[in-house]
Amino acid sequence: MDACEAADALWEEHGNDCGIISIGQAGENLVRFSLALVDKTATLGRGGLGAVFGAKKLKAIVVSGSGGVSVADAKGFLEIVEGLYERLRRYPLRDACVDLGIMSNWENYVKQFFTPDLQEKVAKLYGVETYKKVKKMRVACPSCFIADKDVLEIRDGAFAGLITYASSFFNATLFSKFTDDYREALKLTDMLNRYGLCLLTFSSLADFLIRIYENGIVRKEDMDGMKLRRDFSTLAGLIEKITFRRGVGNVLADGWTAVFQKFDAERQAAVVKGKDCLWDPRLSGLGTMEFEQIVCPRGPTSATGGSPTYVPGTPPEAFRRHCERMDAPGDAIERILAAGLNIGRLTRYAEDWYAVLSSLGICNRHMNNRFYSAKICAELYSKATGVKISAAELMRAAEQAWNVFKAVNVREGSTRAHDKIPEHWFEPLRFEGGVATLMDYYRTKELSKDDLGKMLDDYYDERGWDVKKGVPTKQKLLELGLDDIAEDLERMGE
Ligand code: SF4
Structure with missing residues (x-):
């Protein structure tokens, strides 16, 4: 099944x-x-x-459950919730979110994922109007006004009648690089979900294979006689091969590390810790989400480094407010905002903030997390559990969590070298009518490898880690009360 x-x-x-x-x-x-x-x-x-x-x-x-959740101070808890609802009701984008879910953010997405020459075409073939055509219903986590999960129905064409579920319609639009027909994109999405393959990695891998096929690094013979084209049947064929490990699919199924062993083309894809990057900073500028892909112990993810860099051109003052919401110390905020925006230093707090939200079961999507602060989270936690905690204590717990998370990787041999800056980012991204290169978040200057090395230094420094090795220091672990982990790492010579 x-x-x-x-x-x-x-x-x-x-x-x-x-x-x-x-x-x-x-x-x-x-x-x-x-x-x-x-x-x-x-x-x-x-x-x-x-x-x-x-x-x-x-x-x-x-x-399946029975019974409910007991809340230590239900009245106090509901007062905070009512305050959150009140702000939500006044949120100017609320109606758009209710109407379109995360497709309300379509204009930003298009800029983050597609080169300028494609944006108009993608918007026409896959944009909001197409979404409205296929939207059947949306599904939400409890209490969420956005409901970003979609139930979609193809109403005409070869796949008419297909009803598919998606973590969001937007993901299907990534197939616009391969087909102009959104119905084919939805059919591919359905196949991937049913077989249980990551759509994001599959679409990156397919794009990479077709590019290296076009420039002769991969031949038809390497692909079991299959010609690689930007079309539905090539992608459907690759999905089948990978899922059932048929022929070359057996190599592709082992992921990027195996792929690079077979095809010598590592510079042509942005891969860190064996996982492909989702955000291409040549398109969006290097914000925290883009940088986080280098340092996240889990490898590139879509969410762990979220901050207002999510939206291009956010003014510095908004970052100050965001840092205050995350209860970042005053001196850290000055370091982050000195000389523009220090992405390495900001990323440390973005990660801790993500750890707080995820640990409490609060959605990390920027349209949701904007209503919360460390103080509100600490109050909700205190009222729910009856265990009093301050914002500072909550953020310290998050820092502990991130240090444990990192220490697991260090135990398995991870060093600064594993936080590898993708060479691919330094290749110019050429498109019809232009070229995109690696730029800072405000797109004021092109970034060099040394600039990214300095960002890594700042990130480790802000974490209080060993800057040369990129790992937690004994002093930091002891300061966080993680004595046993400090001992383990010391025994290992770290
Ligand atoms: S809470 Fe977050 S993940 Fe859940 S439906 Fe809302 S936006 Fe989506």
Whole structure:
């Protein structure tokens, strides 16, 4: 069964009020970029969780609950919630979010993911009007006004009648690099979800393979006689090959490291710690999300380095307010804002802020997290649990979490060398009518490898880590009360 069939069969058996995490055939076949689906809709992607399930011969987890959640101070908790709702009701973009979900942010997305020569065409073929045509309904986490998960229906053409679930329609638009027909893009999205393959990694890998095929690094013979074209049948063929490890698909299924061993073209893709980058700073400028792809212990992810750099050209004052919301110390805020915007230093606080939100189960999407501050989070935590905690203590817990997260990698041999700056970013990105190069967030200057090296220095310094090695120092770990981890790393010679 694929991931959706498995979920349907389990709902049939256990009733449809339970939650289900399931994998498809890609996870069963241990594809390195397989994922698990939550209730057919949300993805637990980027990191091969599907293969972890597959290795354990675990097809699905079914969860059902009874009873409720007790809240220590329900009245106080609801007062804070009411304050949040009140601000939400006044949010000028609220109606657009309710109407279009994250497609309300379409204009930014187009700039972040497509070269200027393609933006108009992509908007015409895949933009908001197309979304309205295929939108059947949206699905939200409890209490969310955005509801970014989509149920989509193809209403005409060869795939008419296909109803597919997606973590967002926007992801399907990435296939506009391969097909002008959004229906084909949705069919590919459906195949990937059902088999349980990460759409983001698959579309990067397919783009990379076709590019190196076009310039002769890969030949037809290397692809089991398959010609690589920018079309639906090439992509559908690759999905099948990878999922079932057929022919060259057996190599591709082992991910980027295996691909680079077979095809000598590492400079032609931005890959860090074996994972492809999602954000291309040559298009968007180097903000925290782009930089985070280098330093995140998990490799490039879509969310862990979020900050107002998400929107191009945000003024410095907005970063000051954001730093204050994250309860960053005053001297750190001055370091971040000195001489423009220090992305390396800001990223440290963006990560800790992400750790707070994710640990509390608060959505990290910028349209949601803008309503919260470390103070509000600490108050919610205190009222919910009855355990009093201040904003500073909460942020310290986040810093502890990130240090443990990093220490796990250090234990496995990770050093500064693993926080590798992708060579690919220094290749000019040529498109019809122009060229894009690696620029700073405000797009005032081109960045060199030395500039990125300095950003890494600043990041480690702001974390209080060893700048040369890029790992937590003993002093920092002891300061955070992580004595056992400090001892472990010291034993290992770190
Ligand atoms: S809470 Fe976040 S992840 Fe959940 S539906 Fe809303 S935007 Fe999406």
